[in-house]
Amino acid sequence: MWALKFYNCEHCGSDFVSHTALKYHLRLKHLGKVHCEECGQEVLREKLEDHSKSVHDRSIVETHNLNWENLEDRSIKHVATKISKTHRMCSEYFGTVHSQEIPEIQEHHFIANKRAQMSTGFSPHNMLECKSPQELERFADENIRPASGPLSAACVAEIGAFTELIQGCFPAPASRVIQGGSYTKGTDTQGCSEVDIVLFSDVFANVNNCKKQLREGLDVLRKNLKQTSRGNRIIMKKRTSLSLRFNFLCIESLHSHSFEIMAYYDVLGPAPSKDLKLHLYRKLYLCNDIEEAQLCALALLPYQVDFVKASIVRVKELIRLMTHWFKTSFAKPTEKNKFRRLPSSYAVELLSIYIWELAGKPLLFSLVQGMRAVLKLLVRYAEIDIVWHRHYHSKFPIFVKVKQKHTRPFILDPVNPTVNVCDTCNAWDEVARVARCSLCQPLFSGVRAKPPWLFTDNW
Structure with a gap:
C-alpha cells in the first residue's frame, strides 16, 4: 500500500497533499506576513508597527492606569492564569513547584518529616498487597472495573435519559451538548465515575454576557432538577462560580455518578477550521481572566475526550489502576495541609498514555509492569x-513560547498548548514519596522490568 506524503506549512501547521498546494497556500495566506513577537499573531510586515501601537501600547497604558485598590486582585488573577498553584497550608500563590518549599518551612514549619507523616496512608486491603499479576487482575475485577453486561447497558440508558433531562431543565435552549469526564472516556472505576456536561447556547452573546447570566441559569437548573421525578436521587454539592455539581444515584441507587454542568456559547462549533482553533489558542494565551479562560477552553473538551478515548482497552485498565492508587494510597488532608491538591484525573490519564507510548504501544502488556513504570516516573x-x-x-509561536518558559513537571495538554496540566498539583514531593513507598509493597517485590519496559531500568 502506498503511503500518502503530506507537505506541512511551518507557519500554521496545515497539511497539504502536494508541494504545489503548499506553495499556493503560502502565497495566499502568509506571503508578506510576519509573526508579532508580543502575541504571535500574523500581520503584514508593513503594518507590524501600526499593530504594535494599536494593540500592545494600549495594553501597556491600561496596565499603568490600574486602580491601586484592584492591583493586588489583578496580580493574583494573572499569576493564577499562568501557574494556578497554592501552598498546602494557605491559599497564597507561589511561582514554581520548587519555590514553595522555602516559605512552607519558614512560615508554616512544614518540614520534610511532617510532609512524610501526612502523605502516605495506604487503605486496608490495598491492591499493593497483591502478590502476583494474577492476584492483581482478580482484585481489579472485584473492586475497580465498572460493571458490564445488562447492568452496564442499563446505566448507559439511565445517563442518556438524565442528560436529556438536564438539557430540558436548563432555562436557555442548547444548540449543542457535549459530554466529558471519566465515564465518557471509558476510564471510570466502580467508585469513581465523573460526567461533565457542557451546554452550548446561542443566548450567550459573549463571555461577559455569559458570566452575568450563567449563575442565574445554573440556579434555575438546580431548582428544576430537584422538582423532577429524579430529584430525590440528586445530592447537590458546593456551587462554583461557573458550574453546578452534584451526585446522581443511578440504577436503583446502587451506585452514583459525579456530575458537573457548565454552559457557554459555541466558540468553535462542531467542525472548526484550523485557523479558528489557532485563533482560540491565541485568545487563551493572551487571556488574563481565569474564568474567561476556563469558559473558552470548554470548546476543547471533545478533543480531550477523543485523545483519551482512542487508547486501547489495556491502557484504560492501567489508568483505572492508577486512579485507584491515588484514591487509596494517600493520607486524608488535615487542617495543616488542607489546601493540598494531588494531580487531576486528566493528568493521571495522560501520564499512563505517555508511559504506554514509551513502551512502543504494545497491544497486550502486564499491568504490574505498567504500574511500576508510572510509579517510577512519579518518583522522578x-x-x-x-x-x-x-x-x-x-x-x-504560542507553543514555542510556552515551552521556553515551562517549569517541570510539565505535561502540556495535547489539545491546548497554553495549559500545563501538572500546574493544578501543589504536592508533587508527596506524590513522589508515596510512589517510592508503593514500589516497596508486596505487589512489586522482586519485580524486574521485562520487554518492552526495559527503559525503566535507568530510572
Whole structure:
C-alpha cells in the first residue's frame, strides 16, 4: 500500500497533499506576513508597527492606569492564569513547584518529616498487597472495573435519559451538548465515575454576557432538577462560580455518578477550521481572566475526550489502576495541609498514555509492569517533560513560547498548548514519596522490568 506524503506549512501547521498546494497556500495566506513577537499573531510586515501601537501600547497604558485598590486582585488573577498553584497550608500563590518549599518551612514549619507523616496512608486491603499479576487482575475485577453486561447497558440508558433531562431543565435552549469526564472516556472505576456536561447556547452573546447570566441559569437548573421525578436521587454539592455539581444515584441507587454542568456559547462549533482553533489558542494565551479562560477552553473538551478515548482497552485498565492508587494510597488532608491538591484525573490519564507510548504501544502488556513504570516516573517527577503535537505544530509561536518558559513537571495538554496540566498539583514531593513507598509493597517485590519496559531500568 502506498503511503500518502503530506507537505506541512511551518507557519500554521496545515497539511497539504502536494508541494504545489503548499506553495499556493503560502502565497495566499502568509506571503508578506510576519509573526508579532508580543502575541504571535500574523500581520503584514508593513503594518507590524501600526499593530504594535494599536494593540500592545494600549495594553501597556491600561496596565499603568490600574486602580491601586484592584492591583493586588489583578496580580493574583494573572499569576493564577499562568501557574494556578497554592501552598498546602494557605491559599497564597507561589511561582514554581520548587519555590514553595522555602516559605512552607519558614512560615508554616512544614518540614520534610511532617510532609512524610501526612502523605502516605495506604487503605486496608490495598491492591499493593497483591502478590502476583494474577492476584492483581482478580482484585481489579472485584473492586475497580465498572460493571458490564445488562447492568452496564442499563446505566448507559439511565445517563442518556438524565442528560436529556438536564438539557430540558436548563432555562436557555442548547444548540449543542457535549459530554466529558471519566465515564465518557471509558476510564471510570466502580467508585469513581465523573460526567461533565457542557451546554452550548446561542443566548450567550459573549463571555461577559455569559458570566452575568450563567449563575442565574445554573440556579434555575438546580431548582428544576430537584422538582423532577429524579430529584430525590440528586445530592447537590458546593456551587462554583461557573458550574453546578452534584451526585446522581443511578440504577436503583446502587451506585452514583459525579456530575458537573457548565454552559457557554459555541466558540468553535462542531467542525472548526484550523485557523479558528489557532485563533482560540491565541485568545487563551493572551487571556488574563481565569474564568474567561476556563469558559473558552470548554470548546476543547471533545478533543480531550477523543485523545483519551482512542487508547486501547489495556491502557484504560492501567489508568483505572492508577486512579485507584491515588484514591487509596494517600493520607486524608488535615487542617495543616488542607489546601493540598494531588494531580487531576486528566493528568493521571495522560501520564499512563505517555508511559504506554514509551513502551512502543504494545497491544497486550502486564499491568504490574505498567504500574511500576508510572510509579517510577512519579518518583522522578522533576524530570517529567511531556508534549504531543497532534493538534498544534512544534513551530507554532504560542507553543514555542510556552515551552521556553515551562517549569517541570510539565505535561502540556495535547489539545491546548497554553495549559500545563501538572500546574493544578501543589504536592508533587508527596506524590513522589508515596510512589517510592508503593514500589516497596508486596505487589512489586522482586519485580524486574521485562520487554518492552526495559527503559525503566535507568530510572
